[in-house]
Amino acid sequence: MSSTLAIAAATATLRNLLLTEVTLLDASLADLEVTTQPLDLARKGVSNAQLNLFLYQTVLNGAWRNQPMPGRVRPGERGAPPLALNLHYLVTAYGRGEADDEAISHRVLGGAMSVLHDHPQLERGEIAIALPNNDLGDQFERVKITPLPISIEELSKLWTVFQTNYRVSAAYEVTVILIDSHAPVKAALPVLKRGEEDRGPAASASLPPLLRSVLPPRSQSAARLGEDIVLTGERFVGPITVRFSSFRLKNPVELAAQTVSGAEISVHIPDQAEDASALSRWVPGFYTVTLAAGPLSPANSEVAFALAPRITVNPLQAAPGTVVLTITCAPRIEPKQEVLLLFGERPVDPKSVNMPADTTQPTTLTFSIPAVAPGHYVARLRVDGVDSIPVLYAGTPPMPAFDPAQTVSVA
Numbered sequence: 001m002s003s004t005l006a007i008a009a010a011t012a013t014l015r016n017l018l019l020t021e022v023t024l025l026d027a028s029l030a031d032l033e034v035t036t037q038p039l040d041l042a043r044k045g046v047s048n049a050q051l052n053l054f055l056y057q058t059v060l061n062g063a064w065r066n067q068p069m070p071g072r073v074r075p076g077e078r079g080a081p082p083l084a085l086n087l088h089y090l091v092t093a094y095g096r097g098e099a100d101d102e103a104i105s106h107r108v109l110g111g112a113m114s115v116l117h118d119h120p121q122l123e124r125g126e127i128a129i130a131l132p133n134n135d136l137g138d139q140f141e142r143v144k145i146t147p148l149p150i151s152i153e154e155l156s157k158l159w160t161v162f163q164t165n166y167r168v169s170a171a172y173e174v175t176v177i178l179i180d181s182h183a184p185v186k187a188a189l190p191v192l193k194r195g196e197e198d199r200g201p202a203a204s205a206s207l208p209p210l211l212r213s214v215l216p217p218r219s220q221s222a223a224r225l226g227e228d229i230v231l232t233g234e235r236f237v238g239p240i241t242v243r244f245s246s247f248r249l250k251n252p253v254e255l256a257a258q259t260v261s262g263a264e265i266s267v268h269i270p271d272q273a274e275d276a277s278a279l280s281r282w283v284p285g286f287y288t289v290t291l292a293a294g295p296l297s298p299a300n301s302e303v304a305f306a307l308a309p310r311i312t313v314n315p316l317q318a319a320p321g322t323v324v325l326t327i328t329c330a331p332r333i334e335p336k337q338e339v340l341l342l343f344g345e346r347p348v349d350p351k352s353v354n355m356p357a358d359t360t361q362p363t364t365l366t367f368s369i370p371a372v373a374p375g376h377y378v379a380r381l382r383v384d385g386v387d388s389i390p391v392l393y394a395g396t397p398p399m400p401a402f403d404p405a406q407t408v409s410v411a
Helices: 006-025 102-118 124-130 152-161
Strands: 033-035 050-060 083-094 143-147 169-179 210-215 228-234 241-245 253-256 264-268 285-291 302-307 310-314 321-330 339-343 346-348 352-354 363-372 375-383 391-394 399-402 407-410
Touching: 006 033, 006 050, 006 083, 006 102, 006 124, 006 169, 050 102, 083 102, 102 169, 210 285, 210 302, 310 375, 321 339, 321 375, 321 407, 339 363, 346 363
Parallel strands: 033 050
Antiparallel strands: 050 083, 083 169, 143 169, 210 228, 228 264, 241 253, 241 285, 285 302, 310 321, 321 363, 339 346, 339 375, 352 363, 375 407, 391 399
């Protein structure tokens, strides 16, 4: 591919080509000068017959924009594509002297168009001598020259921008210029075996299992550590592993199903008494649940699941006025999680969040609630949009009631 000298090399090669070939076609133009100036500066200091080659636009080449360079990237590897450009030039002719004889300028323009018509691509040798140390001629794709249709309206706008008088000109496109990308190529190592013991891909004549929903206990909106959940779906057979994924966690959590039937799976979420790492292994918030039953489990069979925090509230009795509460949360809260206390119906931001270095300890949060009137207030901790559950069930049959351990009495 080419270095950053590629654009300059293309312009210099075109200039040399026009300067050499036009004078060979028309001997009376031996004094011809070829410049590469903007339109408003092209004629300054020049009195001879003149061609001005103005690069007025660069356009990304759609065909090469996302195409890695052949020979550098193999199938399965990732590499940045080259910067692929189409160059748009405006070729303008001028006559001799201050009178700027139009007859001469027309001969100059005709000669230039004839040269570019007979010379549809830039040759490697021409490019090499046009600019020292350029490697445009070594790129994989040849550099081609084609006429560029451009309306009189577009031409007029272009000349108006430079605030100079319009002259008849011809537009050309030079394509494609490939400037090398310096981003590193990522090449994967060769595959040593296909699956376990090199058995190759697994195939089955039956449909894979399909997950439809996750049901927390007692029709709650979320489950907590230490509770069981039920997954519903179709074609659940054999031992199944359930994967819980959250963007807050580096690694997903995988749990083996306790019971499996054709349409339901029961999964127990262990608490700290059952799994010493539970407080750091999980975070409160939303998860996506997928099946990891085997190689045929579809990756897109996933449903949403909410894990609610378990909290303790201290103190449970306070005097009217400003109430300061200390709340512990299990599992632990990640630093970037959104945390809010709902004190009755009042939302309160945390005053402090303490993350003990010991990962077996819960997160401790402090809240200061001003101007609290006498009454009973249910405390709920909201983490990433998932509220703690302030309800317990008692009696026969079990009936819901607000948990006294999460209710603050102010008197």
